[in-house]
Amino acid sequence: MLIAMKKATLFALKEDRDAILLALQKDGNIMLISEGEKTQTLEGADKVGDQLAKAKDALKFVDLHGKKDSMFAPRLPVSYDSFLRESKEGSDLADQVEELSGKIMSLRNEASTMTSQVDALQPWIDLDIPLEQLAPTDSSVYFAGYLPELEKEAFLEDIRELAAEPIVLREAPEGRAMLIFCMKEEAARLKHFLKAHDFTDVVFPKRTGLVSEIAVDLTEAARVKNLRADELEAQAKKIAESKAELQLYYDQLMAKEDRLANGGVETEKTFYLEGWVRKDRTVQVERAIRSATDAYQIEFRDPAEGEIPPTEMENNSFVSPYESVIELYSRPQAGSIDPDFLMAPFHFIFFGMMLSDAGYGLVLTIGLLIAMKLVKPQGFAGKLAMVIFFGSISTIIWGALFGGWFGLELHPLLFVPMKEPLKMLALCFGLGALHLVCGMLLKAYMLIRDGDVVGAFCDEFSWLIMFAGFLCMAFVPGPVGKYLAIAGAAIIVLTGGREKKGILGKLMGGLLSLYNISGYMSDLLSYSRLFALGLATGVIAMVINTIAQMLMEAGPVGTAVAVLVLLGGHVFNIVINVLGAFVHSSRLQYIEFFGKFYEAGGKAFVPLAIRTKYMNVTK
Amino acid sequence: MITLGTALAFAGAAVAAGFAGVGSAMGVGIAGQAGAGVVSEDPEKFGNVLVLQALPGTQGIYGLLIAFIIVLNLGVIDGSVKDLTTDQGIALFFAGLPMAIGGLMSGIYQGKVAASGIYLCAKRPEETGKGIILAAMVETYAVLSLLISFIMVNGVKL
Numbered sequence: 019m020l021i022a023m024k025k026a027t028l029f030a031l032k033e034d035r036d037a038i039l040l041a042l043q044k045d046g047n048i049m050l051i052s053e054g055e056k057t058q059t060l061e062g063a064d065k066v067g068d069q070l071a072k073a074k075d076a077l078k079f080v081d082l083h084g085k086k087d088s089m090f091a092p093r094l095p096v097s098y099d100s101f102l103r104e105s106k107e108g109s110d111l112a113d114q115v116e117e118l119s120g121k122i123m124s125l126r127n128e129a130s131t132m133t134s135q136v137d138a139l140q141p142w143i144d145l146d147i148p149l150e151q152l153a154p155t156d157s158s159v160y161f162a163g164y165l166p167e168l169e170k171e172a173f174l175e176d177i178r179e180l181a182a183e184p185i186v187l188r189e190a191p192e193g194r195a196m197l198i199f200c201m202k203e204e205a206a207r208l209k210h211f212l213k214a215h216d217f218t219d220v221v222f223p224k225r226t227g228l229v230s231e232i233a234v235d236l237t238e239a240a241r242v243k244n245l246r247a248d249e250l251e252a253q254a255k256k257i258a259e260s261k262a263e264l265q266l267y268y269d270q271l272m273a274k275e276d277r278l279a280n281g282g283v284e285t286e287k288t289f290y291l292e293g294w295v296r297k298d299r300t301v302q303v304e305r306a307i308r309s310a311t312d313a314y315q316i317e318f319r320d321p322a323e324g325e326i327p328p329t330e331m332e333n334n335s336f337v338s339p340y341e342s343v344i345e346l347y348s349r350p351q352a353g354s355i356d357p358d359f360l361m362a363p364f365h366f367i368f369f370g371m372m373l374s375d376a377g378y379g380l381v382l383t384i385g386l387l388i389a390m391k392l393v394k395p396q397g398f399a400g401k402l403a404m405v406i407f408f409g410s411i412s413t414i415i416w417g418a419l420f421g422g423w424f425g426l427e428l429h430p431l432l433f434v435p436m437k438e439p440l441k442m443l444a445l446c447f448g449l450g451a452l453h454l455v456c457g458m459l460l461k462a463y464m465l466i467r468d469g470d471v472v473g474a475f476c477d478e479f480s481w482l483i484m485f486a487g488f489l490c491m492a493f494v495p496g497p498v499g500k501y502l503a504i505a506g507a508a509i510i511v512l513t514g515g516r517e518k519k520g521i522l523g524k525l526m527g528g529l530l531s532l533y534n535i536s537g538y539m540s541d542l543l544s545y546s547r548l549f550a551l552g553l554a555t556g557v558i559a560m561v562i563n564t565i566a567q568m569l570m571e572a573g574p575v576g577t578a579v580a581v582l583v584l585l586g587g588h589v590f591n592i593v594i595n596v597l598g599a600f601v602h603s604s605r606l607q608y609i610e611f612f613g614k615f616y617e618a619g620g621k622a623f624v625p626l627a628i629r630t631k632y633m634n635v636t637k
Numbered sequence: 638m639i640t641l642g643t644a645l646a647f648a649g650a651a652v653a654a655g656f657a658g659v660g661s662a663m664g665v666g667i668a669g670q671a672g673a674g675v676v677s678e679d680p681e682k683f684g685n686v687l688v689l690q691a692l693p694g695t696q697g698i699y700g701l702l703i704a705f706i707i708v709l710n711l712g713v714i715d716g717s718v719k720d721l722t723t724d725q726g727i728a729l730f731f732a733g734l735p736m737a738i739g740g741l742m743s744g745i746y747q748g749k750v751a752a753s754g755i756y757l758c759a760k761r762p763e764e765t766g767k768g769i770i771l772a773a774m775v776e777t778y779a780v781l782s783l784l785i786s787f788i789m790v791n792g793v794k795l
Contacts, residue, residue, distance in 0.1 A: 347766075347767075347770075439787065543781075546781070547784075549784065551780065553702065553784075557702040557705060564714055594694070597688060605770055605774070
């Protein structure tokens with residue numbers, strides 16, 4: 019069911035704003051909206067953003083260095099009052115971590131720069147001249163650099179006639195390391211040869227001593243820096259132990275950021291806010307504001323023409339988990355229809371049919387019960403878990419009906435689909451037809467509600483008459499079915515083109531709309547996946563059992579392996595087929611069912627509330 | 638002695654499992670490459686990425702399923718291989734073909750859609766569900782291939 023929304027407008031004093039926003043956030047019933055450019059973010063919002071980024075980095079760093087949280091760790095509870103007091107410790111920790119990670123990073127950087135310098139010096143390690151003595155004299159100059167290996171022979175040949183002395187050193191990726199001395203007056207000619215043979219110059223680090231000594235020094239210095247960084251990382255591990263404090267700080271900042279995101283429009287002393295409130299929650303909102311101040315004026319009114327309120331769905335506890343299936347697609351538009359109550363039973367049935375193994379259903383039901391007890395998933399994840407939980411109950415039912423127990427055949431209450439595929443297909447198409455008809459009836463309901471009775475009759479009921487005719491043709495003797503089908507088709511042809519201009523256009527339009535029958539056919543055929551996916555689960559389970567049986571015949575070792583195969587195989591089969599069953603039963607809703615009537619594109623109703631990532635705030 | 642018919646039936650099982658397996662391997666491979674890239678940026682998305690990568694894996698399973706039923710009907714599992722006439726063998730070979738071709742192509746294309754879905758999940762993680770549905774659209778045709786292959790295999794009475 020879709021909840022009607024009221025638009026709230028609030029006027030109050032600026033000095034009360036913080037208190038009001040806090041109270042509204044605690045209450046969690048109003049979704050503030052920004053009125054275009056007039057709305058401004060509040061003072062300090064930027065700062066909170068920076069702090070939040072810092073806390074996030076700190077948490078990332080702590081995650082990297084401390085021990086990982088278990089996936090099933092429950093959220094830590096924290097009382098609302100202590101949640102309000104911004105954690106000083108957390109803020110200090112964030113600062114510390116920022117400093118620490120900065121230090122570690124620069125130490126590691128320096129160390130790696132040094133190591134790469136050592137690598138670059140390797141070709142020159144045999145040079146027996148200290149670097150500081152390597153300088154041009156009054157009469158001579160020198161060149162240091164790399165010469166491609168292929169050019170070496172030719173180059174040495176070329177400079178033989180010059181007054182030059184080459185020292186050939188080790189090979190490097192850039193070429194052969196080489197040092198060439200020559201008389202000053204020959205320098206120009208030597209340069210020419212160097213250029214001709216693709217010589218590249220090298221720049222030595224500004225250091226003194228022999229290259230080999232420098233390399234040793236640098237290696238040592240790099241080692242020391244790395245050691246220091248290791249020490250700091252050990253310190254980080256200690257900080258990581260007070261991670262909970264950081265997490266609390268992060269959540270507090272998140273809440274603060276939400277609060278500051280919308281300050282409304284303001285004058286010198288007052289401000290004005292707009293928001294959406296559920297029709298049945300206006301009292302709570304007003305009470306929350308009253309708890310903060312007396313000086314306010316609030317007004318709730320129905321949405322005006324052109325205003326699109328956000329969409330909020332509400333259903334009973336059996337149906338509401340299926341809202342997650344709708345959220346995965348797109349929320350219904352405000353003022354259309356929430357199809358949950360019709361979708362839920364079909365999703366339930368389809369999921370079970372696609373898994374259709376009572377043994378798997380039992381395993382899933384028990385497993386999910388335990389998992390939900392341990393983790394207590396909330397919000398969207400919680401709803402999704404419930405959908406799969408309901409689905410696994412349905413799986414037990416269908417598994418018992420089809421006689422599937424861990425791939426073994428046991429007392430089918432209905433029939434075994436693998437042995438009677440046609441019966442199974444008929445069941446699938448029957449359920450599919452029912453599903454489609456429900457969709458069309460919903461559309462008809464929406465049309466009638468909006469006053470378009472003619473449209474409901476011509477575009478929906480005409481088809482239903484025709485389908486009823488087809489059904490009668492198959493099961494009821496006599497010509498009743500034929501006449502019904504013809505009557506339905508006639509209505510479609512005669513009215514399908516009623517929007518078109520001219521008699522010819524109307525006729526063509528009518529004939530074309532009859533062509534839609536191919537669309538209905540392909541929709542119906544799509545339900546054959548109910549059988550195919552059930553088949554996949556059953557046969558793969560059978561394959562696993564067969565392999566295990568073959569292994570068991572091979573003695574005790576084989577039996578041990580067979581147990582592993584059975585366990586691993588069936589778990590794998592469950593996981594992959596739960597994914598398949600969920601995706602495909604959702605798809606049947608989205609494409610085949612929703613295609614008939616659904617109006618998507620609603621915006622979510624996201625009230626200002628305390629949203630945490632790590633903590634569980636108890637009010 | 639194995640008759641030509643039995644050999645042809647084996648060929649039917651072989652193409653169904655083999656080609657559908659290749660399709661899945663390629664599909665999962667394509668999606669996996671995209672997934673590794675996304676995970677390198679944001680390791681927290683691994684769960685979502687894995688689901689999307691797993692989607693093109695089903696064709697291989699469907700192929701195995703058809704091959705298994707053929708082999709089961711032939712009596713290979715319980716150790717006494719039946720002698721099939723050549724006509725029966727050809728029929729079983731053709732029965733394996735829809736799954737082979739459908740599985741091969743749909744696996745590859747589902748992999749491509751899944752890879753795009755993984756990019757979608759990188760940019761807008763809240764919309765991962767839509768990426769999954771888009772990839773599942775391709776799977777429809779593998780499911781249809783599976784169904785017709787199964788009905789055909791079932792129709793060959795040995």
